[in-house]
Amino acid sequence: MEAIDASTIQGGRDKRASTPGAANNFLKHMSAMYKWAISNNSIHITKNPTRDVPRLRNKSDGHHTWTPxxxxxxxxxWPLGTRERLALEVLAFTGLRxxxxxxVGPAHVKxxxxxxxxxxxxxxxxxPILLPLQEAIDATPHGVSYIGKEDKTPYTKESFGNWFRECCVAAGVPGRAHGMRKAAATLAVENGATDSQLKAIFGWTTDDMPSLYTRKANRKKMAEEAIKTLQRNP
Known part of the structure; x- marks a missing residue:
């Protein structure tokens, strides 16, 4: 394993350069493996060669953020009372992955x-469960989890993602599950949520993601105010 150095890792990254997301996932998983080995005192691994290999810039903003x-x-x-509608409201009013x-289900509520x-x-x-979400929960039969299959058994995250994608296609919208999390974070920031509040809601442990959303919101607000300077005063 010591024969693997930063240049080896960079080569693996560059092989995936046509898909920056995959390249960065490669770095992420390799880094996690080395950190685990070092923390467990592996005699064969004493340093993490991924530290000096930067991630590729991904011009894509990722998942589409839902619009109002x-x-x-x-x-x-999808009206109230349908599983499809409850799925949207859980995503919209919790920001959960x-x-x-x-x-998440009744056992998690007190x-x-x-x-x-x-x-x-x-x-x-x-x-806290906001009123629109509570109304959707009350209107929709469910099992141990709020979002489940027709027989009320829970989905896996992969099967849920596939099912919700079909719901979105049927509704004629481009959004997907993760895009609703982004929409929730965007709305929270626009309504004045601080970085600390965002971390509390979305379960983020560092300032990276909250700062990303607040920076975007601040730029938007500044642009709205600054655009007035382009007008010529009489």
């Missing part, structure tokens, strides 16, 4: 607050 118009279009297609959406440890990072979150 697309959310309403989806709601018009797919894996957590598939798990005094109107959803509390549980997230699948990714095992972060404890506490989310």
């Amino acid at each position: 118009e697309e959310i309403e279009q989806y709601r018009n297609r 797919r894996g957590d959406v598939c798990r 005094d109107g607050v959803i509390s549980f440890s997230t699948e990714k990072g095992e972060v404890e979150i506490h989310l």
